[in-house]
Amino acid sequence: MARAFTLCTMAFTSLSDSSDLLEVTATEEASFQCMNPLFRIQWHTGATDLAQLLPRPSVHHDLLRCPLWNQKPSCCSTSLEPFQLRIFDAHRDRMEKQVQVLEEYLSLMVKLRGSEVFEDAVLLEQDFLDRAVDAMRTALSHAKPCILHFLAFVAGMVCFSCQPDWVDYVWRNPLGQVTGVNVDPNACIYVDRGCGAFGHTVQVAYLHVMETRLAKYPAASLPDFSMFFSREALCEWLRGTVAVHPLAFQPSEVLTRRLSREVPANRRMPQRHLDAPLGTSSSTPLPEAVVQATAIPTSLPLPQAPTGPSSPALAFDPAKDGLASDFRMQFAPG
Known part of the structure; x- marks a missing residue:
C-alpha cells in the first residue's frame, strides 16, 4: 500500500516538473510577487494571446473564479x-475517472453473480463475493462528498496563484525553489471530514475483495485511494x-493556455490524457524542436524572489479560499 501511495505521489510530481519543458520568460516590468514558482507556466510573458498572470500586483473588481481577490492587489x-x-x-476529471474505475469494477463483480464461475464456486466463496459487492457499494455512496471536499482544496490552490505574498507561505531551499507550502491543519481537517468515510469504506471494500478469488476474477485493476485511508496519509498527500x-497538465497541454478567452461550461480535458492512471502518461512529449519553436524568446533575465532559503511566516488554508471561489461547482460547506 505504501508503494502505491509513493507511485501516486511521483505521478503528480512528474506532471508538475514536466512543465519546465516549455520555456517561460518574463517582461521587464514583471515582479517576483507574481512569479510564484508553483505556477511557472502562468508567469507573465508580455504576449497578448496567452492566459497568464499579471506582471505585478494590481487591483481588480471583476474576478469570477477567485472573487476573494477582488478589491485587493493580486496577480490574477x-x-x-x-x-x-x-x-x-x-483535477476533477482525474478524480472522477478514478471513481468511475471503481464503479466499473463493481459492475464486473455483480455480473459475475450470474456466471458459471459463480455457480461452480462453494457457498462460502459466493458469500464472500456478496460481501465484497456490498462493501464496494457502500464505499461508492461516499465518493461524491469526498470529491467535493477535495476539489474545494484544489480550487484554493488554483487561486493561490493570485497571492502576491506567496513567499510568506512557503519553504524555499538555498536555490530559491519552493519545497513546501505551509498548509493550515484546518484544510486537512476539512477534506478529511468529507473523505474520511470514503477512505475507510474503500479500504474495507478492498480487504473484502482480497478475501475471495471470485472478487479478484475481473480482469481489471482497482484504483489507488490509499491517500484517503487515514487523516495522516491524506494530510501528507x-x-x-x-x-x-x-x-x-501534461507537457503538451501547457501550450493550450494559448486559447480563446472563454471555455464552454461543459469543456473537459482531452480524454486521451485522462484515460491513463495516475502513475502513467498516455501523452507523447513534444519534440525539442517544437518546444523551442513555440517558446517565447528570452530577452531579459527572470526577476527572482529574495535569494536564499526561507521559511513560512504564515499558514495558508486552501479549503477556506476554495469555498470562497467559483469554479462552476457547489462545494460542500466547511
Whole structure:
C-alpha cells in the first residue's frame, strides 16, 4: 500500500516538473510577487494571446473564479480565468475517472453473480463475493462528498496563484525553489471530514475483495485511494503532492493556455490524457524542436524572489479560499 501511495505521489510530481519543458520568460516590468514558482507556466510573458498572470500586483473588481481577490492587489486577471478553469477541471476529471474505475469494477463483480464461475464456486466463496459487492457499494455512496471536499482544496490552490505574498507561505531551499507550502491543519481537517468515510469504506471494500478469488476474477485493476485511508496519509498527500504541484497538465497541454478567452461550461480535458492512471502518461512529449519553436524568446533575465532559503511566516488554508471561489461547482460547506 505504501508503494502505491509513493507511485501516486511521483505521478503528480512528474506532471508538475514536466512543465519546465516549455520555456517561460518574463517582461521587464514583471515582479517576483507574481512569479510564484508553483505556477511557472502562468508567469507573465508580455504576449497578448496567452492566459497568464499579471506582471505585478494590481487591483481588480471583476474576478469570477477567485472573487476573494477582488478589491485587493493580486496577480490574477480575467484573462487567466479560462486557464484556471481548465486546471480545476483536470483535477476533477482525474478524480472522477478514478471513481468511475471503481464503479466499473463493481459492475464486473455483480455480473459475475450470474456466471458459471459463480455457480461452480462453494457457498462460502459466493458469500464472500456478496460481501465484497456490498462493501464496494457502500464505499461508492461516499465518493461524491469526498470529491467535493477535495476539489474545494484544489480550487484554493488554483487561486493561490493570485497571492502576491506567496513567499510568506512557503519553504524555499538555498536555490530559491519552493519545497513546501505551509498548509493550515484546518484544510486537512476539512477534506478529511468529507473523505474520511470514503477512505475507510474503500479500504474495507478492498480487504473484502482480497478475501475471495471470485472478487479478484475481473480482469481489471482497482484504483489507488490509499491517500484517503487515514487523516495522516491524506494530510501528507495534500501538503506534499497537491499543494506543491497544483497544476494538472501534461507537457503538451501547457501550450493550450494559448486559447480563446472563454471555455464552454461543459469543456473537459482531452480524454486521451485522462484515460491513463495516475502513475502513467498516455501523452507523447513534444519534440525539442517544437518546444523551442513555440517558446517565447528570452530577452531579459527572470526577476527572482529574495535569494536564499526561507521559511513560512504564515499558514495558508486552501479549503477556506476554495469555498470562497467559483469554479462552476457547489462545494460542500466547511
